[in-house]
Amino acid sequence: MTNDVIAEITRNERRRKGVNENKILRQFDEVQSILSYPFSPREVLHEIETAMPSIREEARRIGTPNALQDIILSKMDEIAPRPPNAPNPRGKLHLDSTKIEHWKHRERLEAWRRGERIAPITVDMALTQKCSFSCEYCYAGLQFNKASPEEWATYQNLLDDFTTIGHASGEGVRGVSLVSDGESTENPYFRDFVLYGKSKGIDMAVGTNGLKLNPDLELIRAFTYARFNISAGEREAYKQVMGVSDKQWEGALESIRESIRIKRENNLETTIGLQMVLLPEYADQVIPLALLGRDLKADYTVIKHCSDDEKGSLGVDYSWYKTPLALTLLKTAEALSIDDYSVQAKWTKMMTGRDRRYSKCFGTPLMLQMSGTCIVAPCGSFFGKDYSRYHIGNYSRERFKDIWASDKYWEVIGHLGSDKFNPQKMCATLCLQDKVNEVVYGWVENGVPLRDTDRAHVPQHINFI
Numbered sequence: 001m002t003n004d005v006i007a008e009i010t011r012n013e014r015r016r017k018g019v020n021e022n023k024i025l026r027q028f029d030e031v032q033s034i035l036s037y038p039f040s041p042r043e044v045l046h047e048i049e050t051a052m053p054s055i056r057e058e059a060r061r062i063g064t065p066n067a068l069q070d071i072i073l074s075k076m077d078e079i080a081p082r083p084p085n086a087p088n089p090r091g092k093l094h095l096d097s098t099k100i101e102h103w104k105h106r107e108r109l110e111a112w113r114r115g116e117r118i119a120p121i122t123v124d125m126a127l128t129q130k131c132s133f134s135c136e137y138c139y140a141g142l143q144f145n146k147a148s149p150e151e152w153a154t155y156q157n158l159l160d161d162f163t164t165i166g167h168a169s170g171e172g173v174r175g176v177s178l179v180s181d182g183e184s185t186e187n188p189y190f191r192d193f194v195l196y197g198k199s200k201g202i203d204m205a206v207g208t209n210g211l212k213l214n215p216d217l218e219l220i221r222a223f224t225y226a227r228f229n230i231s232a233g234e235r236e237a238y239k240q241v242m243g244v245s246d247k248q249w250e251g252a253l254e255s256i257r258e259s260i261r262i263k264r265e266n267n268l269e270t271t272i273g274l275q276m277v278l279l280p281e282y283a284d285q286v287i288p289l290a291l292l293g294r295d296l297k298a299d300y301t302v303i304k305h306c307s308d309d310e311k312g313s314l315g316v317d318y319s320w321y322k323t324p325l326a327l328t329l330l331k332t333a334e335a336l337s338i339d340d341y342s343v344q345a346k347w348t349k350m351m352t353g354r355d356r357r358y359s360k361c362f363g364t365p366l367m368l369q370m371s372g373t374c375i376v377a378p379c380g381s382f383f384g385k386d387y388s389r390y391h392i393g394n395y396s397r398e399r400f401k402d403i404w405a406s407d408k409y410w411e412v413i414g415h416l417g418s419d420k421f422n423p424q425k426m427c428a429t430l431c432l433q434d435k436v437n438e439v440v441y442g443w444v445e446n447g448v449p450l451r452d453t454d455r456a457h458v459p460q461h462i463n464f465i
């Protein structure tokens with residue numbers, strides 16, 4: 001049997017059984033003595049269960065679409081507060097926020113509001129759609145496009161164009177994350193792309209399964225961050241959720257270990273983290289993964305919700321993320337943070353589920369996505385064939401600087417920010433641009449002032465907004 005077939009059988013079995021509550025309750029007891037502050041998961045669970053009916057009632061009374069998540073988030077801090085002397089998982093790096101308000105990006109944001117043609121601050125892209133893994137939750141897998149690696153000159157031109165576009169000289173793309181809809185390490189030019197981008201003054205980052213990363217000092221040093229996709233902390237569950245064999249689990253783990261060794265031994269600034277996409281039936285993997293990240297000496301482990309397409313093809317039950325067990329589990333995982341290791345849940349995205357706070361999308365000119373097929377579309381939701389009217393161009397056929405300067409680019413992007421388009425009804429669940437959208441929509445449509453940010457303090461990963 002192939003890995004895909006084995007994975008499908010075991011996934012179906014997991015789905016049928018649902019959340020393994022008993023195992024999670026046992027894990028609560030097992031980790032209690034090593035949590036970084038006095039925190040009894042079982043007691044917290046009981047308190048949340050008791051409080052939940054009144055939380056739901058209050059949300060019903062308020063009646064706004066986001067009332068429930070807002071109340072849950074504030075109550076969680078009351079029920080399970082972090083003592084001031086305990087390690088703050090978000091002290092150094094806040095993965096559930098946006099940096100768009102920071103003063104470093106203010107001039108560009110204001111230029112956009114004045115109607116000037118700005119370069120995206122961040123581009124999220126892939127160098128291929130190929131991947132040797134078959135993750136259960138992979139949204140790219142729903143789009144059925146072919147991989148199309150190009151010649152080196154195409155990628156070189158792209159990076160050159162990133163630095164020359166913009167509303168003013170020196171106002172090109174500031175950060176490129178190789179995540180998007182494919183495993184970029186499969187592209188033979190992956191390493192050249194990262195090093196050339198860095199040499200052009202662009203911050204570079206990667207999200208990878210790690211198997212073909214081949215880390216060495218020069219590569220790891222070139223990254224602002226390297227994030228490993230690892231959605232389970234135990235071998236068998238990893239093989240199921242990521243659709244791979246023992247060999248791939250071992251290879252991916254070795255790549256993570258080696259990257260961390262290189263970073264630590266050379267005192268590099270590169271952030272190295274693990275990311276779990278949390279499907280409810282894999283909830284018993286949250287604590288094992290948080291512990292694995294701690295053992296490996298990663299900088300962080302982040303736990304995020306699973307995005308679904310607008311038709312709900314993956315069938316994710318978003319209400320599960322708001323259950324007392326899920327809330328307690330994520331709080332417990334965060335309490336496994338220590339001074340130089342942070343476990344973070346992306347609370348706001350998980351709580352928001354399908355309910356966006358904005359009815360126009362302003363984020364894509366600031367944070368653009370591109371497909372591993374070289375299609376330039378404003379965001380990952382629109383890479384598939386069904387959305388060809390949002391495909392602005394293909395950088396393997398024409399220069400990106402011309403695509404960016406075209407009327408079509410600004411028409412498509414303008415359409416998303418117009419009354420003719422409503423992300424609440426027409427988009428997949430929460431997207432990469434979600435936090436940027438929340439802030440920019442509030443600023444433009446509701447007059448919410450941008451927060452003043454500290455000029456003396458530039459947050460980590462500033463160019464990945």
Ligand code: SF4
Pocket residue numbers: 361362363364378379380381416423426427428431432433434437
């Ligand atoms: S809100 Fe919709 S259109 Fe805008 S970036 Fe997100 S998924 Fe794309």
